[in-house]
Amino acid sequence: MRYRTIGTDPATRREVSVLSLGAMLFGTATDEATSYAILDRYVAAGGTFVDTSDNYAFWHNGGQGGESEELLGRWRRSRGIGAEIVFATKLGARPLAPGTSYLDNPEGLSAKVIRESAERSRDRLGVDRIDLLYAHIEDRTVALRETVEGFAELVAEGTVGLLGASNHRAWRVERARAIAAAAGLPGYEVLQHHRSYLPPRVDRPGDLDPDGDVGWVGPDLASYLRAEPQLTLVAYSPLLKGAYAKPERLDDAYALPGTPARLAALRAVADETGATVNQVVLAWLMGGDVPAIPLVGFSSVAQLDEALAAVELELTAEQRARLDAAH
Secondary structure, eight states: OOEEEEOSOTTTOEEEESSEEEOTTBTTTBOHHHHHHHHHHHHHTTOOEEEOOTTTTGGGTTSOOOHHHHHHHHHHHHHTOOTTSEEEEEESOOBSSTTOOTTTSBOOOOHHHHHHHHHHHHHHHTOSSEEEEEEOSOOTTSOHHHHHHHHHHHHHHTSEEEEEEESOOHHHHHHHHHHHHHTTOOOOOEEEEEOOSSOOOOSSOOSSOTTSOTTBOOHHHHHHHHHOTTSEEEEESTTGGGTTTSGGGOOGGGOOTTHHHHHHHHHHHHHHHTOOHHHHHHHHHHTSSSOEEEEEEOSSHHHHHHHHHHTTOOOOHHHHHHHHHOO
């Protein structure tokens, strides 16, 4: 395993593995025994960065979520896991009532919600401090200053370490960080967004934003990350739910002129290296000019083992240039 540091403050920064384990479906679609097996194998391989959210996975049972955090808490206690594993969770997108969702009834990012939701997450995880806490989605009904100050209060109290934002426009991230900096408060240091080798269409209205997919790392966010190297990008859904291995699974968001050429380049590099296409995608993300920590969910130990092997895959400069140039 390889590692990198997230965060800048010596009091809160953490060293984490370059591959993050997504626990979204643990405790719902992925049963407890399988979840435990995946977690155990990940830790045995040197993995230290586990990701969840307070709303995972509400859509499986029509509830409000919390099953993933609860399972991780049980696993932690059963294995005697302490501070050696970094747990990241998110708030803001938990449905306020069963049968609703983050689209029509989200908890939001008021100071009251931030405090109460973070406390519930700590209880479910069984930790005194959440290592990394994200604002899961934007809440434009609440003043950014209130959100910034709400998160900062928890850091000051020692119940939260690092702060992050997920599915936020670059200008919203920058505005929130500017408010925090002007007030001498901790700001977002980790951004969790969707990034993969194949770019999707982003010109159509998205579920969260009428101007397109707010979760994708588009040009503005990529440029922002390049200009702010102290920020960390965590890339969710990097393997497109298995579509690289089975391109027939690609939905129409990837029906772009450059997709066939990029898939061909990907297969060629995989053949040259003896790696799988999934491993090449993960290596491409980890070693890019804006390096990302891939966040990957698995339903089996075998899937995890395939991804773990990508950590040691080094693409040559020529291979990387060929992958980048394909269009």
